[in-house]
Amino acid sequence: xxxxxxxxxxxxxxxxxxxxxxxxxxxxxxxxxxxxxxxxxxxxxxxxxxxxxxx
Numbered sequence: 301x302x303x304x305x306x307x308x309x310x311x312x313x314x315x316x317x318x319x320x321x322x323x324x325x326x327x328x329x330x331x332x333x334x335x336x337x338x339x340x341x342x343x344x345x346x347x348x349x350x351x352x353x354x355x
Contacts (some may be wrong), residue, residue, distance in 0.1 A: 302331040323355060 304310065304324035305315035323336050327347035334353075347351045349351040 302326060302328050304328045307331050307333075320342065 301310075301331075303310060303312055303315050305319050305322075306312065306324050307326035309346060323338060323343035324345050325336065327333065327334055327350055329350050330347065332347055332349060334347045336343060336345045343355050344352055
């Protein structure tokens with residue numbers, strides 16, 4: 301499993317706290333950079349391999 305903020309393996313305290321305020325940038329399953337769209341009501345992040353995540 302990869303960090304969805306920095307793309308490195310594992311979980312990092314700085315990334316966990318930053319993720320409270322921003323959407324994921326990397327797919328936690330395959331480490332690919334995701335297409336992210338932020339709107340006033342939330343965000344969507346799409347991985348070409350694993351699909352869409354919402355928040």
